[in-house]
């Protein structure tokens with residue numbers, strides 16, 4: 361039995377996506393920067409992909425800068441803000457993805473920027489009063505706060521954060537890697553300057569994503585070399601991956617409502633099943649609540665002698681999920697997110713189950729049976 365419940369880590373490539381990529385690999389091999397017809401054909405394919413994504417996000421296609429994925433897009437935004445836009449301070453939080461925290465720390469070391477961490481409320485939401493206090497004074501700032509947390513599913517209010525940033529004259533970057541193509545975005549109204557995307561989180565290929573940069577903001581070259589991506593990101597474009605990204609994007613938007621309904625159903629079945637098995641089960645970050653990221657359920661299991669081995673034992677049962685908390689045995693790696701949000705309990709195993717398009721009710725039933733065996 362194989363049950364894949366680790367879709368927040370990565371997803372299976374959709375057959376439609378693979379189908380769209382193959383002819384590009386086989387036939388559209390021209391260098392998009394070449395002036396001859398074979399190269400021009402590839403350039404057209406890239407620009408069509410860019411336009412199709414931009415249309416779905418309701419933004420101009422020149423705002424989409426293709427990258428190798430979410431990590432690079434996060435780096436590009438933060439490094440660009442400091443290097444090219446005069447930001448001398450980054451406000452972020454300890455619960456961010458390491459693509460943001462480590463980049464901010466690196467800029468603190470290399471460029472002497474001020475790094476301020478905004479507090480969270482007990483439920484994992486950003487403390488907006490604290491953010492407002494931080495923004496009330498200080499040098500030119502970029503705020504970087506993720507939309508949905510990849511471990512505990514807390515969804516931040518981008519509208520409220522963006523408006524606070526706007527009124528303080530700060531730039532706002534949000535890592536939207538876990539919500540892009542699971543939630544609809546309207547970039548004409550959402551008050552963000554930068555958001556990020558990674559195709560492999562919604563059944564696209566690995567190694568491709570983009571940074572959205574609001575119209576009017578000009579970054580310098582972060583990856584030096586050719587003048588691709590309007591000289592912000594040099595390097596020959598990964599044409600087949602870009603087509604895969606655009607195809608996965610269109611596919612996701614064509615079924616956004618049904619997708620959400622399907623996955624909410626699976627997650628709710630899992631949460632109900634777990635509550636029936638373990639009366640003392642907890643959901644880190646209230647990840648079972650309606651207003652949390654609907655693809656992720658972070659479960660804190662009651663203390664059990666096999667807690668430290670749970671991830672490994674589930675793997676042996678054919679269940680793929682991911683670990684999160686440092687159990688007392690030290691068998692799983694600690695999670696900086698659970699620690700920073702104070703959800704970490706050394707006596708309890710925390711496991712993340714994350715759902716995707718190809719999961720079925722039978723997957724949930726089988727996972728629950730395996731969990732029961734592991735914790736028996």
Ligand code: PLP
Nearest residue numbers: 429430431457459510535537558
């Ligand atoms: N940001 C978040 C919230 C993520 O979950 C991930 C992937 O795990 C990333 C960034 C990194 O994306 P990529 O794997 O495309 O570099």
